[in-house]
Amino acid sequence: xxxxxxxxxxxxxxxxxxxxxxxxxxxxxxxxxxxxxxxxxxxxxxxxxxxxxxxxxxxxxxxxxxxxxxxxxxxxxxxxxxxxxxxxxxxxxxxxxxxxxxxxxxxxxxxxxxxxxxxxxxxxxxxxxxxxxxxxxxxxxxxxxxxxxxxxxxxxxxxxxxxxxxxxxxxxxxxxxxxxxxxxxxxxxxxxxxxxxxxxxxxxxxxxxxxxxxxxxxxxxxxxxxxxxxxxxxxxx
Ligand code: URA
Numbered sequence: 001x002x003x004x005x006x007x008x009x010x011x012x013x014x015x016x017x018x019x020x021x022x023x024x025x026x027x028x029x030x031x032x033x034x035x036x037x038x039x040x041x042x043x044x045x046x047x048x049x050x051x052x053x054x055x056x057x058x059x060x061x062x063x064x065x066x067x068x069x070x071x072x073x074x075x076x077x078x079x080x081x082x083x084x085x086x087x088x089x090x091x092x093x094x095x096x097x098x099x100x101x102x103x104x105x106x107x108x109x110x111x112x113x114x115x116x117x118x119x120x121x122x123x124x125x126x127x128x129x130x131x132x133x134x135x136x137x138x139x140x141x142x143x144x145x146x147x148x149x150x151x152x153x154x155x156x157x158x159x160x161x162x163x164x165x166x167x168x169x170x171x172x173x174x175x176x177x178x179x180x181x182x183x184x185x186x187x188x189x190x191x192x193x194x195x196x197x198x199x200x201x202x203x204x205x206x207x208x209x210x211x212x213x214x215x216x217x218x219x220x221x222x223x224x225x226x227x228x229x230x231x232x233x234x235x236x237x
């Protein structure tokens with residue numbers, strides 16, 4: 001159960017709790033077909049049908065947004081100086097409580113999940129979850145084929161930290177590859193290549209779990225992840 005004004009404000013970015021009160025007073029809000037004159041009544045968000053000006057709301061407890069992050073934007077909820085990923089969310093997907101689940105560096109592009117589902121984010125980011133994340137990498141120097149086994153055995157990065165086994169697939173152009181890692185150490189991909197005396201020139205995350213970044217999503221674009229696809233974010237296969 002939930003208060004009607006809270007329900008409206010959580011589901012419709014254009015409605016605040018105070019405007020919900022006004023809409024109810026004007027008779028524009030119906031619950032199961034009957035006008036709701038007061039916005040402080042309790043409704044069953046899972047079962048009741050709530051409409052505003054005849055438009056019914058499809059209840060979504062949480063939203064999951066796939067963003068194709070461009071360079072120059074940071075993964076934070078707020079920043080005084082630099083544009084954040086939150087500023088790229090289109091108005092129709094905005095709601096309270098959204099945050100980026102995980103970070104990409106300012107100069108990294110690609111898949112960032114933005115959600116208000118703290119439990120999913122925790123599961124996705126927990127070091128124990130080992131959710132695979134795949135990156136497209138362009139390097140300063142071509143890779144030797146031997147790099148594949150070095151990465152799959154678990155490479156040691158600066159400071160002596162050993163990484164979990166990672167899958168490296170070298171492209172036809174040997175200065176490009178796909179790398180799948182199952183953890184999220186600080187600047188991990190860049191540090192892994194530094195450990196084999198190479199340098200990342202361009203980095204883009206192309207998948208999280210079994211969910212791939214939509215190829216048609218332009219840089220800076222967002223789309224809502226369908227609920228049937230949400231579990232793919234946690235898949236370890
Ligand atoms: N590894 C990095 O070095 N940077 C990122 O943004 C993500 C992974």
